[in-house]
Amino acid sequence: MRLGAYDGIIRDAVLDLKFRRWRLTGMQLGRAFGVEILERLEVMGLKPSEVLIVPIPITHRRRIRRGIDHTLMLGRGVSRSSGIGIARLLRARNRDEQIGLSATDRTKNMRGAFYVSGSGQNRLKKGLGNGTRAIVVLDDVRTTGATLEEGCRVLRRAIRENSAGNGAEIWAASVAMAGGERKGGLGAEVNIQVSGKG
Numbered sequence: 001m002r003l004g005a006y007d008g009i010i011r012d013a014v015l016d017l018k019f020r021r022w023r024l025t026g027m028q029l030g031r032a033f034g035v036e037i038l039e040r041l042e043v044m045g046l047k048p049s050e051v052l053i054v055p056i057p058i059t060h061r062r063r064i065r066r067g068i069d070h071t072l073m074l075g076r077g078v079s080r081s082s083g084i085g086i087a088r089l090l091r092a093r094n095r096d097e098q099i100g101l102s103a104t105d106r107t108k109n110m111r112g113a114f115y116v117s118g119s120g121q122n123r124l125k126k127g128l129g130n131g132t133r134a135i136v137v138l139d140d141v142r143t144t145g146a147t148l149e150e151g152c153r154v155l156r157r158a159i160r161e162n163s164a165g166n167g168a169e170i171w172a173a174s175v176a177m178a179g180g181e182r183k184g185g186l187g188a189e190v191n192i193q194v195s196g197k198g
Contacts, residue, residue, distance in 0.1 A: 030077015089120035
């Protein structure tokens, strides 16, 4: 799923959130995306209580340097407008920044970048609760898809290994999509890409 192209007002909002720590902007952007996601869930016959948002994590070091966990802030905005709960199941390992890397190098850089936290493993073993049918892995910008793909892959494997979580689909969602997409702003078409079943 995506809110729109990485252009115009969406690009400005993402950069303000990520590098200027404008939390209000992040909440507003997340709320706009949450409305789009909620509409799509209704079409698919899913209730917000059957879905969980898993923000792509950043490392502790990067969060301190930037002063914000931008994807968590986006997730909180999505949650407020959609009623979907947040589960911080993933943790990040230190990696080089993706900025400036080729598509191949981005994929290599992301291998092993995420893992399911101990508390995340416990939650999966006990079951996700509320009849969870879908997990939305959330990021700010999708360029090549390497970050979202790795996050989805790690979650899919963890769900397979824990029978209590079987059956939940893993979806990839980014507020914006860079390159090659039709230009659009808030309210642009939301494309759904199902990453696979757990």
